[in-house]
Every structure is written in structure tokens, then in C-alpha cells.
Amino acid sequence: MESLLQSPLLWMTVTLVCYEAGFWLHRRCKEPVLVPPMLISLTLLVSVLVCAQVDYMQYFQANQFIHFLLGTSTVALAVPLYQSLARLKAAALPLSLVLVIGSVLGAGVALGLAVLSQLSHTSVLAFATRAVTTPMALGIAEKIHAPLALASAIVIVSGLVGAIVAEPLLKFVKHDMAKGFALGIAAHGVGTARALQISPVAGAFAALGMSLNGILTALWLPTFVHWCFT
Known part of the structure; x- marks a missing residue:
């Protein structure tokens, strides 16, 4: 179980699932302006990390590839x-x-x-x-x-x-x-x-x-x- 919690693939998957779930819930709730989908996704993700007792640095290291894509996507906005x-x-x-x-x-x-x-x-x-x-x-x-x-x-x-x-x-x-x-x-x-x-x-x-x-x-x-x- 410990090795699974330390798997980068697990936390990349959890991040993407929470992201999609946030947008799905936002649409189901008729897209409230004061509750953006990113806030829902973030709440879901933090809840999972707290329940699994995973600290930020462990999560951050597991998502290095997503972090890399964040930088490249910023450049692509040019x-x-x-x-x-x-x-x-x-x-x-x-x-x-x-x-x-x-x-x-x-x-x-x-x-x-x-x-x-x-x-x-x-x-x-x-x-x-x-x-x-x-x-x-x-x-x-x-x-x-x-x-x-x-x-x-x-x-x-x-x-x-x-x-x-x-x-x-x-x-x-x-x-x-x-x-x-x-x-x-x-x-x-x-x-x-x-x-x-x-x-x-x-x-x-x-x-x-x-x-x-x-x-x-x-x-x-x-x-x-x-x-x-x-």
C-alpha cells in the first residue's frame, strides 16, 4: 500500500480525475459563477491528499510531468x-x-x-x-x-x-x-x-x-x- 501511495502514476491519475470531476460537477450544478470548476477540482484533490496523508512535496514530486506541461502551456499562449x-x-x-x-x-x-x-x-x-x-x-x-x-x-x-x-x-x-x-x-x-x-x-x-x-x-x-x- 505504501509503495502505491508513492507512485507518480497514481497521483497524476488522481489529479486528472479530480480536474475532470470538478468540471463535470460544475456543469451539473448549472455553472454557478461564484463556484468555478477549478475550485471544485481543488477541493476534491485536497480532500483526497488529506485522507491519504500525503504531504505536498510528495505530491509535487509525483506530478513533475504535469508541472513541466504547465510551463510549456504558458509559452504556447504566445x-x-x-x-x-x-x-x-x-x-x-x-x-x-x-x-x-x-x-x-x-x-x-x-x-x-x-x-x-x-x-x-x-x-x-x-x-x-x-x-x-x-x-x-x-x-x-x-x-x-x-x-x-x-x-x-x-x-x-x-x-x-x-x-x-x-x-x-x-x-x-x-x-x-x-x-x-x-x-x-x-x-x-x-x-x-x-x-x-x-x-x-x-x-x-x-x-x-x-x-x-x-x-x-x-x-x-x-x-x-x-x-x-x-
């Missing part, structure tokens, strides 16, 4: 972005301004709230990674010595919350480019998935916002954290 290259050039200046503001506020607000809440030092460091997508967040977490499990959980939960909150906030925004870029910066991977449901243009600019925000944050955040918290 395809719809290339198709919207003309729009990107026309809006380069305002997008750059929004990117800088979003990067600073995304990480800065999370850090500030964590400090004001008097969380532990490691928890504060984990919250610093909140604003970027999971592969980049784990890389930043390693650099600033934040716990990988907590950083990953914070990124996923914040992405889900961001995608839920963005629905009513962006209701009156007319341009798909603006919707997508905002979703990509605020809710990274989950926001990009939601943007792709809106339109290919929204998905392309969500991918752009998520990628550039991750790169920019990775450039300044580790230095800022080491300067302020060490």
Missing part, C-alpha cells in the same frame, strides 16, 4: 498573442503603464496585508509570490526561501478569487483586450483560462499580462524582499 500583434503595438504604452502598476500593487498589497496581519516570517515571504503564475511563483519562492507548498496554495487560491471577483468588476468594460490584460495580471493562470472563454483576443492579452507580470515581478521582487526582510 500563439494567439502573435495573432493580435497589431493591437499590441497600438496599445503598447498604456499596457506598459498598467503592467508596472499591476506588478507593484499585486505583490505589494499582498505583502502589506501579510505584515499587518502579523503572520510568520515564512508566511509573509510566501504571500510575496501571490501575483504571478505558479511556475514563476515557485521559482521566486526558492530565491526568497519561502515555503513552496504555501506559495503554491496562495497562488492558486488568489487566482480563483481573482477570476471570481473580476467577473462583476469587468462587466462594464467593453474592450476584450483590456479585460484579458487585467485578468492575466490579477488572476494569472486561472484568469487566463477565464479570458479564453470570453474571446481569443481576451485570452491572448491575458497570456501577455500574466507572462510579462511574472517576468517583471521576478526581476524586482527577490531584491526587494531581501532588502526589507533580511
Whole structure:
């Protein structure tokens, strides 16, 4: 039994089954806006891991292949972005301004709230990674010595919350480019998935916002954290 619980194939299968089950339950429940399918999938997966008493690092090691695909799928989002290259050039200046503001506020607000809440030092460091997508967040977490499990959980939960909150906030925004870029910066991977449901243009600019925000944050955040918290 112990060898079965340590099998990478088992946890890859469990992950995929929980993912599909979450979307199936979401459709069966008439697709409630406040309960996205990823939240259902995550709840199912965490429940299985808790019942099986499997820690995060064991689960993470077993899903290295899925983690690799997560990075490659992020790169693949450049395809719809290339198709919207003309729009990107026309809006380069305002997008750059929004990117800088979003990067600073995304990480800065999370850090500030964590400090004001008097969380532990490691928890504060984990919250610093909140604003970027999971592969980049784990890389930043390693650099600033934040716990990988907590950083990953914070990124996923914040992405889900961001995608839920963005629905009513962006209701009156007319341009798909603006919707997508905002979703990509605020809710990274989950926001990009939601943007792709809106339109290919929204998905392309969500991918752009998520990628550039991750790169920019990775450039300044580790230095800022080491300067302020060490």
C-alpha cells in the first residue's frame, strides 16, 4: 500500500480525475459563477491528499510531468498573442503603464496585508509570490526561501478569487483586450483560462499580462524582499 501511495502514476491519475470531476460537477450544478470548476477540482484533490496523508512535496514530486506541461502551456499562449500583434503595438504604452502598476500593487498589497496581519516570517515571504503564475511563483519562492507548498496554495487560491471577483468588476468594460490584460495580471493562470472563454483576443492579452507580470515581478521582487526582510 505504501509503495502505491508513492507512485507518480497514481497521483497524476488522481489529479486528472479530480480536474475532470470538478468540471463535470460544475456543469451539473448549472455553472454557478461564484463556484468555478477549478475550485471544485481543488477541493476534491485536497480532500483526497488529506485522507491519504500525503504531504505536498510528495505530491509535487509525483506530478513533475504535469508541472513541466504547465510551463510549456504558458509559452504556447504566445500563439494567439502573435495573432493580435497589431493591437499590441497600438496599445503598447498604456499596457506598459498598467503592467508596472499591476506588478507593484499585486505583490505589494499582498505583502502589506501579510505584515499587518502579523503572520510568520515564512508566511509573509510566501504571500510575496501571490501575483504571478505558479511556475514563476515557485521559482521566486526558492530565491526568497519561502515555503513552496504555501506559495503554491496562495497562488492558486488568489487566482480563483481573482477570476471570481473580476467577473462583476469587468462587466462594464467593453474592450476584450483590456479585460484579458487585467485578468492575466490579477488572476494569472486561472484568469487566463477565464479570458479564453470570453474571446481569443481576451485570452491572448491575458497570456501577455500574466507572462510579462511574472517576468517583471521576478526581476524586482527577490531584491526587494531581501532588502526589507533580511
